[in-house]
Amino acid sequence: MTKERADAARNREKVLSAASELFAAKDPRTVTMEDIARAAGVGRGTLYRRYPDVASIATALLDEHEKALQHELLQGPPPLGPGAPPHERLAAFYTAMAELLDQHVHLALGAETGARRYATGAYGFWRAHVLALLREADVGDPDALVDTLLAPLAPDVFAYQRERGVSTARLTAALTELARVLDR
């Protein structure tokens, strides 16, 4: 991996910041490569050089925010990090994810709508984490339960609930209850 050229870096910056604004300004699911290229003031070819599609740009933006949480899950203090009982860690995870979604739904919608969600590296991470918690908690068939428990965190679901007037706080409470009830 050789050093990035100056003009390339400049354009990457322009693209990311323009995309970030676009995702926030309109329905993220309707943002096109052409939109982003125009907003960033670069050619479409330049865009495709680095990103194969719109979703991957949103993913790149979202990744930054997710990295922090992933780090905390691995080596932060309990109950998010190791050290607390699994159901408490699950509740803490739910809370953190709800907050993350609350702040970045637009990016999440741009990145992981529909089936694309499962293709992102992030989903793999969350999945591995929850799977480990379920194994530790000794529930029956963790592999069948993981995706079920992650489903409510799909950006589509979150957006719909918000649209229906369910606040993030109420959602967090519901998820926490769910996590707690799973213990035993």
Place this chain on the structure above:
Amino acid sequence: MTKERADAARNREKVLSAASELFAAKDPRTVTMEDIARAAGVGRGTLYRRYPDVASIATALLDEHEKALQHELLQGPPPLGPGAPPHERLAAFYTAMAELLDQHVHLALGAETGARRYATGAYGFWRAHVLALLREADVGDPDALVDTLLAPLAPDVFAYQRERGVSTARLTAALTELARVLDR
């Protein structure tokens, strides 16, 4: 509502059966209006006369199968229908939905991928049903919980789990456990 003309009925039939085969034959999310028109041997204009988009055709096909379940929920024998305690009815509902998905994933994927799911009448029905059960079960904040509990039934999630090797039976067991544990 006047009677349907003979040629119209004939075409409707051709369209639905051609669409049904197409959804089963390839990834339902990639089926286009053009595909269906060609397969049915009708013009694109004819298609648009009745259906605004591909999803609505899949929805029409899926509806038939869903009608039966909806009827049972309303007036069938317990535990699916009225008469059993709410958590048992929820478990029965989960089981029935898993079976429905098992048989018709392709249609469900064509009909309700991503956010479109919440726009269908069917989702409203499931939602109302589960909401009523949750109210009856006296859980805290049913409105915050209902979409959370329906999220695992999203076609995308089901398809992903199947792809990962989780059988419908295992999924059903997991969902049943979830429903039962909510009782308390």
Place this chain on the structure above:
DNA sequence: AGGTGAAGTGGACACGGTGTCCGGTTGCAC
């Protein structure tokens, strides 16, 4: 049976987004 008007049909059209390709430009190392 034949005429008539309304319902239904289908293909042509304009549009917008995709992804690729390549001649021209820019930056960096020497």
Place this chain on the structure above:
DNA sequence: GTGCAACCGGACACCGTGTCCACTTCACCT
């Protein structure tokens, strides 16, 4: 300052969408 490799951006061909309208088919009425 020169050479080359990385990078840029617009043009191009393609595909799916949704609309529009001249034409066909049906069902009803006499």
